[in-house]
Amino acid sequence: MNLDAEQLRALAAVLEEGTFEAAAARLHVTPSAVSQRVRALEQRVGQVLVVRSRPCRATEPGAVLARLAGQVALLERDAAAELAGAGHDEAAGAPTRLAVAVNADSLSSWFPAALVGLPEGVVVDLRREDQDRTAELLRDGTVTAAVTAQAHAVQGCRVRPLGAMRYLGLVAPAVRDRWFPDGVTAAALERAPVLAFNRADTLQHRFAAALVGRDVAPPVHHVPSNTAFLELLAAGLGWGMASEAAAADALATGALVDVAPGRWLDVPLYWQHWSLRTPTLDDLTARVVRAASTSLR
Amino acid sequence: MNLDAEQLRALAAVLEEGTFEAAAARLHVTPSAVSQRVRALEQRVGQVLVVRSRPCRATEPGAVLARLAGQVALLERDAAAELAGAGHDEAAGAPTRLAVAVNADSLSSWFPAALVGLPEGVVVDLRREDQDRTAELLRDGTVTAAVTAQAHAVQGCRVRPLGAMRYLGLVAPAVRDRWFPDGVTAAALERAPVLAFNRADTLQHRFAAALVGRDVAPPVHHVPSNTAFLELLAAGLGWGMASEAAAADALATGALVDVAPGRWLDVPLYWQHWSLRTPTLDDLTARVVRAASTSLR
Numbered sequence: 001m002n003l004d005a006e007q008l009r010a011l012a013a014v015l016e017e018g019t020f021e022a023a024a025a026r027l028h029v030t031p032s033a034v035s036q037r038v039r040a041l042e043q044r045v046g047q048v049l050v051v052r053s054r055p056c057r058a059t060e061p062g063a064v065l066a067r068l069a070g071q072v073a074l075l076e077r078d079a080a081a082e083l084a085g086a087g088h089d090e091a092a093g094a095p096t097r098l099a100v101a102v103n104a105d106s107l108s109s110w111f112p113a114a115l116v117g118l119p120e121g122v123v124v125d126l127r128r129e130d131q132d133r134t135a136e137l138l139r140d141g142t143v144t145a146a147v148t149a150q151a152h153a154v155q156g157c158r159v160r161p162l163g164a165m166r167y168l169g170l171v172a173p174a175v176r177d178r179w180f181p182d183g184v185t186a187a188a189l190e191r192a193p194v195l196a197f198n199r200a201d202t203l204q205h206r207f208a209a210a211l212v213g214r215d216v217a218p219p220v221h222h223v224p225s226n227t228a229f230l231e232l233l234a235a236g237l238g239w240g241m242a243s244e245a246a247a248a249d250a251l252a253t254g255a256l257v258d259v260a261p262g263r264w265l266d267v268p269l270y271w272q273h274w275s276l277r278t279p280t281l282d283d284l285t286a287r288v289v290r291a292a293s294t295s296l297r
Numbered sequence: 298m299n300l301d302a303e304q305l306r307a308l309a310a311v312l313e314e315g316t317f318e319a320a321a322a323r324l325h326v327t328p329s330a331v332s333q334r335v336r337a338l339e340q341r342v343g344q345v346l347v348v349r350s351r352p353c354r355a356t357e358p359g360a361v362l363a364r365l366a367g368q369v370a371l372l373e374r375d376a377a378a379e380l381a382g383a384g385h386d387e388a389a390g391a392p393t394r395l396a397v398a399v400n401a402d403s404l405s406s407w408f409p410a411a412l413v414g415l416p417e418g419v420v421v422d423l424r425r426e427d428q429d430r431t432a433e434l435l436r437d438g439t440v441t442a443a444v445t446a447q448a449h450a451v452q453g454c455r456v457r458p459l460g461a462m463r464y465l466g467l468v469a470p471a472v473r474d475r476w477f478p479d480g481v482t483a484a485a486l487e488r489a490p491v492l493a494f495n496r497a498d499t500l501q502h503r504f505a506a507a508l509v510g511r512d513v514a515p516p517v518h519h520v521p522s523n524t525a526f527l528e529l530l531a532a533g534l535g536w537g538m539a540s541e542a543a544a545a546d547a548l549a550t551g552a553l554v555d556v557a558p559g560r561w562l563d564v565p566l567y568w569q570h571w572s573l574r575t576p577t578l579d580d581l582t583a584r585v586v587r588a589a590s591t592s593l594r
Contacts, residue, residue, distance in 0.1 A: 017496065095516040108524040116532040121516075123490065128521045193420065199314065219392040219418075224425045227405040227523060235413040 003044065003065070005072070010037035011049060011062065012069035015142060016099065016125075018055030041065070058140040067141030067156070071276050073097075074144065078278045081121070096280050099125040101134045101146040104197060105165060106269065108226040109245050110295035111147060114287040122280060130200040138272060144281065145273035147288070158275045162289065163296025164266040169207050169259040170247055171239035176257060179239075184260045186212040193238030198224045203241040207265050230256075241265065245295060269296060300341065300362070302369070307334035308346060308359065309366035312439060313396065313422075315352030338362070355437045364438030364453070368573050370394075371441065375575045378418070393577050396422040398431045398443040401494060402462060403566065405523040406542050407592035408444060411584040419577060427497040435569055441578065442570035444585070455572045459586065460593025461563040466504050466556040467544055468536035473554060476536075481557045483509040490535030495521045500538040504562050527553075538562065542592060566593060 013023035014034060024031040042049050049062030058066050077096045102111050107128050115124060127143060134148040138157055153159040171180070179192035189208045196204050199222065208216045221237055223229045226246060233240050234255045244264075250256040271288055273281060310320035311331060321328040339346050346359030355363050374393045399408050404425050412421060424440060431445040435454055450456040468477070476489035486505045493501050496519065505513045518534055520526045523543060530537050531552045541561075547553040568585055570578060 022496070104522070107522040112520075112525045112528040112532070115529060115534060118534060120490070123516045123518050125519045126521060126525070127519075193417070198424075199319070219420045221420050222422045222424075223409075224423060225401070225404040225523070228409045228423070231409040232412060235409065237412060237415060 003068075004037075004041065007037040007041040007044070008065060008069035008072065010034045011041055012066050012073065012141065014038060014050055014056050015058050015062070015066045015140065020056070058142075063140035067139070067274070070099075070141045070144060071274060074276065074278050074281065078280055081279075095121050095123045097123050097125055098145070098280065098284060099127065099143040100284075101127045101129040101137050101143045101148070103130070103134075103147055103149065103269070104128050104224075104226060105243050105246070106147045109243060110291055111288075113294070114284075114291035118287075119283070130198070132200065134272075138274075145271065145284065145288075148270055148272055149267055150272070151268065151270055154272055156275060157272045159270050159272045160285075160289070162269045162271050162292035164268045165296055166244045167203055167207070167241040167265045167267060168244055168247055168251075169204075169239060169263065170233055170242055170250070170256040171259040172234055172236040172255065173257055175236045175239060176259060180259065184208075184211050186214065186216060189216045190218055193219045193221060195221050195223050195229060195233060195238045195240035197226075197229065198222050203265060203267075204239075207241055207260075207263075210265070211260055211263060266297065300365075301334075301338065304334040304338040304341070305362060305366035305369065307331045308338055309363050309370065309438065311335060311347055311353050312355050312359070312363045312437065317353070360437035364436070364571070367396075367438045367441060368571060371573065371575050371577065375577055378576075392418050392420045394420050394422055395442070395577065395581060396424065396440040397581075398424045398426040398434050398440045398445070400427070400431075400444055400446065400566070401425050401521075401523060402540050402543070403444045406540060407588055408585075410591070411581075411588035415584075416580070427495070429497065431569075435571075442568065442581065442585075445567055445569055446564055447569070448565065448567055451569055453572060454569045456567050456569045457582075457586070459566045459568050459589035461565045462593055463541045464500055464504070464538040464562045464564060465541055465544055465548075466501075466536060466560065467530055467539055467547070467553040468556040469531055469533045469552065470554055472533045472536060473556060477556065481505075481508050483511065483513060486513045487515055490516045490518060492518050492520050492526060492530060492535045492537035494526065495519050500562060500564075501536075504538055504557075504560075507562070508557055508560060563594065 010023065010027065013026050014020055017023045017026060020031045020034050024034045027034065038050055045061065047061040048059050049065060051057045051059060107126065129137065134146045135150060135154045137143040138146055138154040180188050182188065189212060194204045223232055229240065230242060230246060230250060234250055239259045247256060271285065273285060307320065307324065310323050311317055314320045314323060317328045317331050321331045324331065335347055342358065344358040345356050346362060348354045348356060404423065426434065431443045432447060432451045434440040435443055435451040448456065477485050479485065486509060491501045520529055526537065527539060527543060527547060531547055536556045544553060568582065570582060
């Protein structure tokens with residue numbers, strides 16, 4: 001099946017940018033030109049490719065073609081850079097765009113180190129995503145790679161282990177004295193307020209269940225910012241889990257203490273990426289593996 | 298129109314939690330009981346209330362009823378607390394849940410101070426949301442209040458100004474020397490890489506346009522974490538805007554400098570909340586206004 005490259009690029013831009021208008025701005029054409037190209041591609045393959053919602057989303061066949069478009073773009077840009085001779089410089093034209101989904105804790109701790117000294121001509125499009133959404137973004141071609149706790153390879157992707165992030169149960173000393181005078185008993189864990197990052201964050205629940213051997217259902221605050229999370233733990237809003245790296249300063253000053261000394265949760269992280277070899281993607285993989293190896297267990 | 302309180306609670310839980318299963322877990326009933334209640338309510342009002350997607354979303358009439366349900370719940374809980382005599386204590390039963398949307402920069406800087414010493418029996422459900430989504434969440438009853446740059450009151454809400462957050466254009470010294478040897482010219486701003494928080498973040502674009510009097514279209518990295526954003530600015534990935542509070546340390550150490558000394562963007566912030574007087578909501582408003590007044594201009 002021969003597909004029109006311009007139509008594929010229009011499809012990918014709509015799904016990446018979320019609207020026909022934003023896709024048009026990126027491609028330097030009118031929204032109606034984008035719309036025509038996507039419609040033409042839909043007629044060519046005989047299937048609806050884009051759900052016209054806000055933001056636009058891929059249908060199943062749309063996801064297959066969006067990913068194809070992204071892979072072709074990556075290969076084309078690397079080939080252009082090679083032809084230009086000087087690596088990824090201005091001669092290669094538009095910058096190579098690497099879309100990567102990263103879980104929030106990695107993004108606010110070890111992941112940025114992987115991007116230090118990134119070659120000019122490469123731009124990163126990071127997405128802070130929960131677990132369950134990562135696989136979908138890889139499948140539908142929205143992202144090229146992901147840092148995720150999901151060990152099972154998404155179809156068409158390679159996966160490699162990065163090491164484990166260690167999470168500690170943390171609490172301000174005053175909160176420990178108020179809610180846990182007898183330690184982390186089931187009764188105390190049932191009543192003491194907990195901080196969770198958001199609804200998808202089950203770390204606290206798993207840790208508590210592991211400590212006392214059954215599920216507990218305490219009052220839960222949702223605080224979806226790593227900075228705010230640590231600040232509100234220290235301010236005594238409740239107990240919660242943070243990575244040992246994020247908690248190091250607060251533990252050193254005594255602002256936070258272990259709620260259950262000697263206990264922790266290790267969460268293994270994985271690098272999933274399209275099974276496609278290009279210099280840009282290989283370089284990113286090497287950077288991510290290196291940064292992870294200095295911070296994860 | 299008399300509406301069944303249990304059915305309203307089921308509707309609100311489905312929209313807040315996103316799935317019938319999670320709503321059932323919160324209400325301690327089976328998913329099929331939740332489904333029956335929502336269906337019964339839909340038959341009662343003769344309209345579809347919930348789009349059965351993942352996550353579930355409110356239709357227009359669903360949003361009206363979800364907000365009603367949230368308002369009734371807030372009033373009921375405060376009344377129960379008053380009856381119990383001792384304020385928001387365990388006698389009042391389930392904790393009072395305050396869902397609040399907060400823009401990312403506020404959430405990682407001044408907003409947590411508003412929650413220090415929050416009364417027991419109140420749990421916060423914070424959502425880090427972009428501008429354009431905040432109004433929708435207020436309208437459909439998903440959040441009770443929001444910190445937002447939107448000055449225009451959402452229907453049924455009150456709005457009050459909180460002050461302005463000042464943003465500076467920041468860059469690592471080496472990046473300034475490399476890309477801006479002649480200062481922030483239009484040609485330099487067209488080529489120098491930029492960091493933006495995500496696609497909804499137009500600060501950098503507006504700042505550059507204000508500096509040179511026309512739009513520029515440089516290569517853009519998207520870095521949706523305040524911690525990672527500052528770290529990658531300092532590592533030299535590009536220039537970008539950060540609030541003066543967030544940038545203070547890096548400016549003091551010289552890790553970052555002003556890309557255009559003496560220029561900034563002031564973004565006024567507003568507190569929007571349901572126009573409903575309850576002690577819990579009044580207390581939250583007072584806390585937010587107080588925290589904002591010590592940090593914003």
